[in-house]
Amino acid sequence: MDKKSLFEHLSIVRDFRQDWKVDHKLTDILFLTVCAVIGGADGWDEIEDFGQIHESWFRARGEFEQGIPSRDTIRRVMSKINPAKLQQAFIAWMKTCHELTGGDIIAIDGKTLRRSFSKEHSAIHMVSAFSVKNSIVLGQVKTEEKSNEITAIPELLELLDISGCLVTLDAMGCQTKIANKIIESGADYLLAVKGNQGRLEEAFIKHFPMPAILAWSGDSYVTTNKIEHGRQEQRLYITSELFDDFVDLGFEWRGMKTLGISMYMRSKPEEKPNADEIFIRYYISSRTLSAEQFAESIRSHWHVENKLHYKLDVGFNEDQSRIRADDGSENFARIRHMCVSLISNEKTFKGGVKRKRKMAGMSEAYLEKVLAAL
Incomplete structure (x- = not known):
């Protein structure tokens, strides 16, 4: 440029x-x-x-x-x-510089500017769309509170051309309206599931207890990494098509095709991990994903933290900024x-x-x- x-x-x-x-x-x-x-x-x-x-x-x-x-x-x-005009210029510039492809993952996440508060206003919260493949911010919208991400995400999606991409969101963005908006934009979603979607989480807990995950005979993928003090972390990823309760839930979640489960375990090689060192997370996606593709996609989501939010905090001192x-x-x-x-x-x-x-x-x-x- x-x-x-x-x-x-x-x-x-x-x-x-x-x-x-x-x-x-x-x-x-x-x-x-x-x-x-x-x-x-x-x-x-x-x-x-x-x-x-x-x-x-x-x-x-x-x-x-x-x-x-x-x-x-x-x-x-x-x-x-006008912030809206500056945002429009930013997004137009991004479209000129980079053309998104069907293989790109768009990670959407929010970050609070911690010292941007005043007596009249709380600290602002910026929700950003980050292209993992290109390591660039595609666009962002401002909200007054983190809880407002739910309404900010569709607004952000409206501004972007994400056709053919896979959009990843944490549990805050696991909403049927957001899933619908992504599908209407010609993209696919990969959403983390937590208690804010009770029926969906209950179905995962019912059909994927820990013994069933460990004994899974379907598609799976395992990674092992060494961490501090001789310990290691092992991650197990499994994927499944819809079945039983999930078929009915599929009518609520437009385009849902893949169920994903990740299990994260930490222990020493000679030990078994205890209950406090095992973490299970659930996901749904409108794209057919193998276990390895699912693993890569959810790991890619955290690039928005490592390659954007971390750089803004450490490299640009964003959390220390008193501009308000x-x-x-x-x-x-x-x-x-x-x-x-x-x-x-x-x-x-x-x-x-x-x-x-x-x-x-x-x-x-x-x-x-x-x-x-x-």
Whole structure:
């Protein structure tokens, strides 16, 4: 992605300011913010500092007729621009950069910006769709509470073209309306099942007690990994077609084809795991999955934690951000999502997110590589 492409996508964000009061163009402010956040800036002051240090570079790539805007101007503009328009620009940019394929897994999960609360509002919660294959954020929507994920997920799905993909969700997203929405979008679902779906969970508990799982003669897949203190973890994955109670439940869960069970056990090689070290989880899917495909799919779901949420917390200090005025926290969160996608896809420098951000702050040549990563 070059500067021109970035400007084209950001240009759909409408400038709320009166023309005669504008000294710094909105596209310049947005471009400066994206570049500064890539280069290590985590707040309005640091964005201004970054611009001042690299002013000649910015003047060569944007208009910046009045120089670098002040932190107050950056804060005011970024806190007042329309979040929906910034989201629209983000999603359009993602569609331009990457075409989803039928083999892609889209992991949807939420993350709370813990210090974005104020006296008037609770901390905001961002629900993101993450492409596992491409390691990019496809889009996100804001909610005021984690419990509102149920209503936010269909809204997010409405914005995306996920045809042919497999959408994975944790138990919060195990809702018939969400399953229907995924099917209507031309995709398939893989949903974790817990107590919020009582009849479904009861059917799993009834038909898949631990002895039945251990003695399973159908399709299965096992992985074993060593962990600390000489212990090991063993994971057993089994899949089944619908039968008995699940056939009737299939009328409620549109397209349901596969039942999946994962059993996680921790112990020393010479010992048997005790009850406290055995965890069983249940899943349903509208896609026919082998046990190995099921295992890979649910492991892939946690990439949204490891490759997105972890990077935002550790590499971008998101949980420490005190940006909260107006729509500033939501808009800054979208900028971080944009930047983490760019940094993750820059492969020439072998370093973590923090090192890459520092490198981009020190080297304009490397910053240009990051901007061209998608």
